[in-house]
Amino acid sequence: MPETPLLDLSDVSVRYPGRRRLRSTPALSEVSLDVLPGETVGLVGESGSGKTTLGKAVLGLVPVGQGSIRLDGRDITAASGRKRRELSRLIQVVFQNPYLSFNPGRTIGQTVAETVTVLRGMKAPQVRARVAEMLEAVGLDGTAAARYPAQFSGGQLQRIAIARALMPAPRLLICDEAVSALDLSVQAQVLNLLADLRERHGLAYLFITHDLAVVRHIADRVVVLRQGRVVESGTAAQVCEAPRHPYTQALLAAAPVADPAEQARRREIRRRLRAGGAPAPTPETHAERAMP
Numbered sequence: 001m002p003e004t005p006l007l008d009l010s011d012v013s014v015r016y017p018g019r020r021r022l023r024s025t026p027a028l029s030e031v032s033l034d035v036l037p038g039e040t041v042g043l044v045g046e047s048g049s050g051k052t053t054l055g056k057a058v059l060g061l062v063p064v065g066q067g068s069i070r071l072d073g074r075d076i077t078a079a080s081g082r083k084r085r086e087l088s089r090l091i092q093v094v095f096q097n098p099y100l101s102f103n104p105g106r107t108i109g110q111t112v113a114e115t116v117t118v119l120r121g122m123k124a125p126q127v128r129a130r131v132a133e134m135l136e137a138v139g140l141d142g143t144a145a146a147r148y149p150a151q152f153s154g155g156q157l158q159r160i161a162i163a164r165a166l167m168p169a170p171r172l173l174i175c176d177e178a179v180s181a182l183d184l185s186v187q188a189q190v191l192n193l194l195a196d197l198r199e200r201h202g203l204a205y206l207f208i209t210h211d212l213a214v215v216r217h218i219a220d221r222v223v224v225l226r227q228g229r230v231v232e233s234g235t236a237a238q239v240c241e242a243p244r245h246p247y248t249q250a251l252l253a254a255a256p257v258a259d260p261a262e263q264a265r266r267r268e269i270r271r272r273l274r275a276g277g278a279p280a281p282t283p284e285t286h287a288e289r290a291m292p
């Protein structure tokens with residue numbers, strides 16, 4: 001029997017209020033995707049394609065106009081109240097900018113503790129022990145709890161944001177451009193940390209990014225969004241190395257890369273796309289070479 005998806009979106013459409021109904025395009029149109037337990041699904045697309053809106057729909061932050069969202073088989077499309085609080089425990093999110101994710105006047109320990117205090121009603125000694133455990137899980141020592149955000153680098157703050165998200169023992173982590181603000185070497189460290197946490201905690205990820213190199217590195221499967229619609233999906237290797245849809249090919253060709261040979265290949269792909277011909281993807285992945 002096929003495994004029940006942890007997250008299952010079926011024909012989900014979202015339209016923001018205030019947009020002119022007849023003339024505007026919805027932010028999401030009939031999007032279907034699923035994430036299996038312990039799986040990493042990359043969601044890619046250029047700016048405005050609807051990636052964040054999809055994450056918000058899963059988190060219940062925007063209303064779903066049509067379609068359904070199921071978590072572990074339960075319909076959560078319009079969950080509210082107690083059910084929504086339970087879901088908040090199971091689905092956590094890490095955002096792009098670690099500097100905006102923290103209150104500068106609160107210690108790291110206070111900030112990391114927030115989710116369990118709110119969601120699980122834990123007592124103080126349990127909370128302190130769990131904070132120390134989670135900080136250690138992301139590679140920081142216990143003294144970090146007493147310090148303030150300004151005393152940490154961007155990469156360390158993103159580790160702390162991940163520790164905070166792990167506090168209530170979620171099953172799904174939505175990473176919305178979670179490594180985009182970090183420079184390449186720090187990015188690689190955080191990606192490795194996420195892969196390691198997945199092994200140890202059986203976490204599943206919905207990994208939202210505009211960066212196909214990152215997705216190639218971390219995802220099992222990739223879904224490509226364009227103007228709120230899924231244009232392509234498949235394994236990370238297939239989508240990143242032999243994309244079928246011209247939009248995915250263009251995304252790949254636009255991704256920055258340091259290697260001159262790869263740059264030449266990209267120029268050729270762009271030239272062919274402009275000329276209306278089919279680009280010829282090579283089996284060699286530039287994405288791996290782009291990662292340190």
Ligand SMILES: Nc1ncnc2c1ncn2[C@@H]1O[C@H](COP(=O)(O)OP(=O)(O)OP(=O)(O)O)[C@@H](O)[C@H]1O
Nearest residue numbers: 016017027045046047048049050051052053054210
């Ligand atoms: N609060 C909002 N009100 C109205 N329209 C919105 C709102 N948020 C997003 N949109 C619109 O919905 C569409 C999808 O936006 P969304 O932020 O989901 O895209 P994205 O792929 O995450 O882009 P980015 O990578 O720039 O964050 C865009 O046309 C955007 O302008």
